Amino acid sequence: MLVPAVIACIALVVVAIAAGASIVGASRARPADAPRGAAKGTARGAAKAPPRTAAAAPTQLPLQGKVVGIDPGHNGRNFTDPSYLDKKVWNGREWEDCDTTGAQTASGYTEARFNFQVAGYLRADLIKDGARVVLTRDSDNGIGPCVTTRSAIIDNAHANAAVDIHADGGPVSGRGFAVLEPVADGPNDKVIAASKRLGADVRDAMLAGTRMPVSSYDGKNGFTFRDDLAGLNLTTVPKILIEVGNMRNSTDAEVLTSAVFQQQVARVLLAAIVKFLG
Numbered sequence: 001m002l003v004p005a006v007i008a009c010i011a012l013v014v015v016a017i018a019a020g021a022s023i024v025g026a027s028r029a030r031p032a033d034a035p036r037g038a039a040k041g042t043a044r045g046a047a048k049a050p051p052r053t054a055a056a057a058p059t060q061l062p063l064q065g066k067v068v069g070i071d072p073g074h075n076g077r078n079f080t081d082p083s084y085l086d087k088k089v090w091n092g093r094e095w096e097d098c099d100t101t102g103a104q105t106a107s108g109y110t111e112a113r114f115n116f117q118v119a120g121y122l123r124a125d126l127i128k129d130g131a132r133v134v135l136t137r138d139s140d141n142g143i144g145p146c147v148t149t150r151s152a153i154i155d156n157a158h159a160n161a162a163v164d165i166h167a168d169g170g171p172v173s174g175r176g177f178a179v180l181e182p183v184a185d186g187p188n189d190k191v192i193a194a195s196k197r198l199g200a201d202v203r204d205a206m207l208a209g210t211r212m213p214v215s216s217y218d219g220k221n222g223f224t225f226r227d228d229l230a231g232l233n234l235t236t237v238p239k240i241l242i243e244v245g246n247m248r249n250s251t252d253a254e255v256l257t258s259a260v261f262q263q264q265v266a267r268v269l270l271a272a273i274v275k276f277l278g
């Protein structure tokens with residue numbers, strides 16, 4: 001019984017080779033539904049085209065074409081020039097100091113440094129996602145600019161969204177973060193509703209992505225409405241200010257000064273901005 005089986009196998013192989021040859025031939029032939037004029041070369045080129053096209057098409061980044069403003073509050077050398085800080089600027093409702101030194105922890109870690117660190121991480125994350133980023137200061141070794149200038153830098157860039165980054169100098173016993181929202185006053189009228197949405201996205205992302213609780217002393221449920229800040233009064237782009245925590249509270253201070261937490265805050269702000277602009 002072996003011999004007939006071998007013959008049968010050889011016969012199958014021969015049939016298979018013949019079939020294979022005819023399949024190769026068929027694949028080279030003009031497909032039945034191809035236009036009559038389609039040449040063999042064109043058909044081959046068309047067959048190769050899809051992978052080339054797929055490779056050439058860039059993946060759309062989530063923030064491609066978007067401009068994001070970041071204002072890291074205060075500046076590292078503000079304390080060296082009190083007369084500069086005391087200069088009065090019009091914030092749309094009242095006269096306000098040009099800038100302030102900002103808060104610091106009991107051990108002397110400054111808010112200016114915290115704000116700038118988070119801004120740096122956020123800037124890198126935003127750029128990775130395709131955004132163009134506009135910062136109001138490019139180092140932590142300078143003075144100012146005034147709060148009105150910071151607002152103007154972001155307005156003039158026509159940012160699609162903006163965040164002012166701060167950490168509070170609140171009561172020693174108070175903990176947590178607060179999202180400061182603008183109140184309609186003329187210049188910012190058109191961005192009140194959008195800022196509210198952005199603020200809600202930031203609040204939710206903070207709760208989901210960090211261990212910082214909502215403020216125990218500032219506002220309600222993590223929100224507070226402010227009409228006394230140039231950054232919010234003069235904004236013509238959707239913007240919120242976040243007090244990420246209380247530098248004067250020892251528990252918050254430990255969290256705020258950790259690089260891991262600062263990177264977490266940046267990722268949280270990125271997520272909120274992507275959601276808001278998505």
Ligand SMILES: [Zn+2]
Pocket residue numbers: 073074102103111166167168
């Ligand atoms: Zn501040």
